Amino acid sequence: MIIIIGAGLSGLLTAYRLKKEGIPFKILEARTRVGGRINTIYGTGHAPVEMGATWFGNHHKQLIALLDELEINYFEQYMEGRSFFQPYSNAAANAIQIPSQPPNYRIAGGTSKLINTLCQQFDEDELILNQSVKEIRCHKNAVQVIAKAVFEANTVILAIPPKLWANNILFEPQLPSDLMTVARQTHTWMEDSIKVALTYKQPFWQQENRSGAFFSNAGPVTELYDHCNHKRSKYALCGFINDSFKTLTYEKRRASVINQLKTVFGAQAEAFMDYEECIWSKEENTFEASITALYPHQNNGNPIFNEALYSGRLLISSSESASEFPGYMDGAVSSANMTAKKIITSNSA
Structure with a gap:
């Protein structure tokens, strides 16, 4: 089971790619609607x-x-x-x-036509709204995601802006300090x-x-x-x-x-x-105050976001993590394509 946190373009497209390959997943979205910044x-x-x-x-x-x-x-x-x-x-x-x-x-x-077209491919239990994730715990054989309910997965994908997960989700074990520092200093486009x-x-x-x-x-x-x-x-x-x-x-x-x-x-x-x-x-699911002012696209596309965590069981996605056109819709698409490819390749190995 793959848990995707965030039903913006990146998270939904990742799920769409997994659906086509028959890989089970659930999307958890904090909002009462899909689309994120769309x-x-x-x-x-x-x-x-x-x-x-x-x-x-x-x-x-x-x-x-x-x-x-x-x-x-x-x-x-x-x-x-x-x-x-x-x-x-x-x-x-x-x-x-x-x-x-x-x-x-x-x-x-x-623009929401793109979002709605992707969502039409999902079963009712594959996309769950109003699920704000509070904790992610990596155990020996699984990753536990704690929101309103508790979910277990083989792999978790963070498909929300880095500043949001860095400030609002508790990770066990803790993520590397350099990653957390960069994430908190990553500008969220549109915020x-x-x-x-x-x-x-x-x-x-x-x-x-x-x-x-x-x-x-x-x-x-x-x-x-x-x-x-x-x-x-x-x-x-x-x-x-x-x-x-x-x-x-x-x-x-x-x-x-x-x-x-x-x-x-x-x-x-x-x-x-x-x-x-x-x-x-x-x-609140887009904006997170910064300690110091950030310039537009600051740390967007930082290579540190490409690193897999928890022995490959936690992946960072979202537009801001993309290596090409980060912060834009194209970045969300490229990030989703890359993340889905990693999981599909891993599952076929």
């Missing part, structure tokens, strides 16, 4: 909007290969027309020409981000030859993009808020966002159907 909100009749991971490029080859394998379509981010930039808070937003660059893509039907999205009845920005893209040095919104669905039949704008605005109340933050968008797009920006936001630093 979370698409599907409003009734509205465009699906992303509160988490969204974009990828042609260089993210392992993610693209997975989408092709699962027959999931993706499409290019809409960037046609004028974009706008606001240099500081009292300045007007000016039209800018964005230099030609490689395209970014989004998953048709929302400082605030995502925001507004859905509309019409893409008024497109009708005015605007791309929907807006950039600001001041905030609250720092980046905003067209977020219509792949058929361009449902309409939205989506982007990021300056993380300093998390100290405001929801009402004040929302009002600040709307006021800013009105100065850029006009009164039509206020005629939204839904306003959604996610402050990732308030997500």
Whole structure:
């Protein structure tokens, strides 16, 4: 039995690979939902909007290969027309020409379509939600995982960000001190981000030859993009808020966002159907405070995460542990592929 801790992209893909090989497993997820930092909100009749991971490029080859394998379509981010930039808070937003660059893509039907497609392959007892792991004990012949229930496994996979398991799980015997130090100093991608999205009845920005893209040095919104669905039949704008605005109340933050968008797009920006936001630093299963400030992607892809522990019975996975594109969806895919390969090879030996 393989126990996978975490039902984000890395954990779910690892399980999917094991399922295809007939290797028994259980996924334990602390949240009441799957997906981790992938979370698409599907409003009734509205465009699906992303509160988490969204974009990828042609260089993210392992993610693209997975989408092709699962027959999931993706499409290019809409960037046609004028974009706008606001240099500081009292300045007007000016039209800018964005230099030609490689395209970014989004998953048709929302990023969670990838998560849901993987989950469709699992039996009910193979994925257990609301199971926050507190201890992992390695005994002579098995590894014991203690959450709301107690589970025994031949191998355990840590498919959550390193800072989370380093600070919240007790290990017996203790893990190497250098590994724990690095893990606690590993930045979790998205943990400082605030995502925001507004859905509309019409893409008024497109009708005015605007791309929907807006950039600001001041905030609250720092980046905003067209977020219509792949058929361009449902309409939205989506982007990021300056993380300093998390100290405001929801009402004040929302009002600040709307006021800013009105100065850029006009009164039509206020005629939204839904306003959604996610402050990732308030997500206890994503955010863990650091003793010292970490820079983006700090220790992501550190080779120390490749070491097997407990004589090979404890493996470290997750996007942050990937050797290629750590912190991104592609990193989660490559980490899962590598981890699953180790287990499949070991089981066939």
